[in-house]
Amino acid sequence: DTEVTQTPKHLVMGMTNKKSLKCEQHMGHRAMYWYKQKAKKPPELMFVYSYEKLSINESVPSRFSPECPNSSLLNLHLHALQPEDSALYLCASSQPLPGPSRSPLHFGNGTRLTVT
Amino acid sequence: GQQVMQIPQYQHVQEGEDFTTYCNSSTTLSNIQWYKQRPGGHPVFLIQLVKSGEVKKQKRLTFQFGEAKKNSSLHITATQTTDVGTYFCADPGRALTFGSGTRLQVQP
Numbered sequence: 001d002t003e004v005t006q007t008p009k010h011l012v013m014g015m016t017n018k019k020s021l022k023c024e025q026h027m028g029h030r031a032m033y034w035y036k037q038k039a040k041k042p043p044e045l046m047f048v049y050s051y052e053k054l055s056i057n058e059s060v061p062s063r064f065s066p067e068c069p070n071s072s073l074l075n076l077h078l079h080a081l082q083p084e085d086s087a088l089y090l091c092a093s094s095q096p097l098p099g100p101s102r103s104p105l106h107f108g109n110g111t112r113l114t115v116t
Numbered sequence: 117g118q119q120v121m122q123i124p125q126y127q128h129v130q131e132g133e134d135f136t137t138y139c140n141s142s143t144t145l146s147n148i149q150w151y152k153q154r155p156g157g158h159p160v161f162l163i164q165l166v167k168s169g170e171v172k173k174q175k176r177l178t179f180q181f182g183e184a185k186k187n188s189s190l191h192i193t194a195t196q197t198t199d200v201g202t203y204f205c206a207d208p209g210r211a212l213t214f215g216s217g218t219r220l221q222v223q224p
Contacts, residue, residue, distance in 0.1 A: 033211070042204055042214035043159065056211050090158055092212075102208035104149060104161035 003027050006091050006108035014116055015081060021111045023074040023091030031096040032074040033105065034066060037088040049074060050096045081115045088112050120207050120215035128221040135195050137218035139188040139205035148181060148188045149208055153217075154201040162190075164208075195222045 048056035
């Protein structure tokens with residue numbers, strides 16, 4: 001069981017659709033993350049929010065738009081995606097720590113996205 | 117940019133055999149984390165190593181951090197079918213960056 005909840009579990013969307021992925025955690029964590037994972041590859045960092053502010057954007061295309069409405073919620077808005085964007089999208093949370101040391105990440109089960 | 121590579125990419129063992137995955141960084145790491153991802157699942161945190169030369173054990177799993185803090189290893193003694201999955205080392209640094217991963221298959 002995971003303490004980070006992601007919805008939906010599966011999503012199929014066309015290239016002209018607009019959809020949103022949602023993530024929620026109630027562990028009191030103040031850092032939240034979006035990762036993208038293709039089959040047989042490691043998760044790749046997309047965005048990091050720290051104290052509800054975007055702190056890292058790994059040069060992600062603008063068709064992906066993150067939003068952090070409050071400390072428990074993280075959204076990823078999708079628009080005009082391409083078939084190559086099909087992947088598992090993982091949300092994670094952690095306690096932000098000063099300096100390079102970082103507390104463990106707690107991952108959700110992910111949303112498996114297919115773009116047709 | 118910084119890269120964290122793991123070898124081997126894939127290993128198939130008979131149940132009861134030992135398994136080791138190695139993680140190598142192009143730069144010195146302040147610390148290192150290890151995660152396991154079961155097939156169809158999400159990464160789950162296993163352990164964090166902080167000190168140079170540190171060794172930690174969790175039942176049949178032994179984790180080591182190199183003296184120069186540029187490499188790490190995970191050793192599993194007497195593998196079981198429940199050990200199946202992909203093992204990732206990860207550099208917590210600026211944000212968690214995963215190594216390339218080692219996929220372990222255990223034949224009963």
